[in-house]
Amino acid sequence: MPARPHQDTTADDPRTAETAPGTVRPGGRTARVREAVLQVAGDTLATEGFAALDLAEVARRAEVGKTTVYRRWGTPGALAADLLVEMAETSLPRADTGTLDGDLQANARLVVKTLTDPRQGALFRALIAASLCNDQAADALHRFYAVRIGEWAACVTDAVARGEVPAGTDADAVVAAVSAPLYYAMVNVGRPPVQADADRAAGAAAAAARAGVWA
Incomplete structure (x- = not known):
């Protein structure tokens, strides 16, 4: 999915001195x-890890001027941050099945699909590792x-409106509870999550929400 529309420009660097990397949505050549550059950065992170994210080498592989890459991103952390911005913008929208259980199950299965994808799973592991040693990567991941x-x-706020869960339920906490055990399996246990894990996590979060755990 392309970046959001922006005025077309042929400048190598659309930023002002005050603009942080990843906040400009350029068009045209930029x-x-x-x-x-982000394609090469993602490939590098997925196959070699954050330590291998060298701006000069990324520029060479992307067939882009080294000066352009250094001027636009400046550091590997800023490049990783911009990659996460792009990933957030192009991620699939939330499901709307009409029930909390269905919505949370769809969310959990999407997380499992992403984490077990050969490229995306490796990319997320690299970005999580980077966030532990690089402040820019950590802020971007957050x-x-x-x-x-x-x-x-919105899945939870819709469920509140339908009367499925108590009013005042913390929607963010419910959604986080769905993905937390799936990331735990991948990062802490070293076992790729499977669909059964997704369904179990979604069911547990939905049951807890109905019981008022996050109300």
Whole structure:
């Protein structure tokens, strides 16, 4: 999915001195440069890890001027942060099945599908590892999850409106409870989650929400 529309420009660097990496949505040649660089950055993270994310090498592989990459992103952490911005923007929208159980199950299965995808799963592991040693990557990862949880929180607010769960239920907490055991399985246990894990996590979160655990 392409980046959001923006005024077309052929400049190598659309940022002002005050603009943080990843906050500009360029068009034209700049958008193509960003797409190429982020593709290479994602491939590098997935196959070699954050330590291998060298800006000069990324520029070479993306066939982009090294000066452009250094000027636009500046550090590997900023490049990883922009990659997470792009991933958040292009992620699938939340499900709307008409029931809390159905919505949370769809969310959980999407998490499992992502974490077990050969490229995406490796990419997330690399970004999680990067967040432990790089402040820019950590901040970006936190923003990524805030965006995704905010997207799926509507499943819970809709359930409140339908009377499925108590008023005042913390929607963000319910959604986080769905994905938490799935990430735990991958990161802490070292076992890729499967669909049965997804269904169990979704069912447990829905039952707890109905019981008023997060009300």
